[in-house]
Amino acid sequence: MPNQQPSLDLMFQALADPARRSMVERLSRGPASVSELARPLDMSLPAVMQHLAMLEAGGIVASEKIGRVRTCRINPDVLSLAEQWINQRRTQWERRLDRLGDFLAAEDEEDK
Amino acid sequence: MPNQQPSLDLMFQALADPARRSMVERLSRGPASVSELARPLDMSLPAVMQHLAMLEAGGIVASEKIGRVRTCRINPDVLSLAEQWINQRRTQWERRLDRLGDFLAAEDEEDK
């Protein structure tokens, strides 16, 4: 198995399209073939393949071809990497707000 | 305050660029002006403005102009929305793996 070191760029880029998110949503329920991913999508198969390529580039999905069917599955580790990045910024902001609140409570001023 | 109903498309799109993530990172430490955001970025001010516009379109950042300086701040609620979407897919996948593990432990077969 090839190791993967996907960039946040490609991960978020991969999630920034409704067709691709719908594919991820489907895959979160279990592995699927390319045609299964395509079925609900109202676009040509090659279009789906291109979306799939972006999901793989972002490391979010891996696939393996057996016989004539390619089976795709989600990579939860990479998903949690994106999740962590967001979470860190958010909590840093919230910690800052807390410190600010403490300061304002201790002193005696008015905010904006 | 205007309510915001930003799409996941625009949120993830906004996070899919290193310059914009660096801006978010800076803003997670506290509000900043446009030039402050631009300073570490090795690109023209108009370029930074366009990135800022995408961050605002995604609802991730809000800004307010006072006098001649525009002050930007992060919107943690929208960030946590993106976080939640990822988290839901990931945990759904992991729950599935658990069920599968239980099944394999109990039975001794393979599914479909």
Place this chain on the structure above:
DNA sequence: CAAACACTTAAGCAATCACTTGACTATCGT
């Protein structure tokens, strides 16, 4: 008031995205 400051708008350009259609390549089932 005039110059400096902090943006802001507009226009342009190369690269990438999100598709398409058409042709092609391997299986698989009978």
Place this chain on the structure above:
DNA sequence: ACGATAGTCAAGTGATTGCTTAAGTGTTTG
């Protein structure tokens, strides 16, 4: 072997991105 199935490659098109430079618009500040 034959046709259907599942996917793949290639080329082309219009829209969007990520920048740029040049020329503004208001706001301070000396």
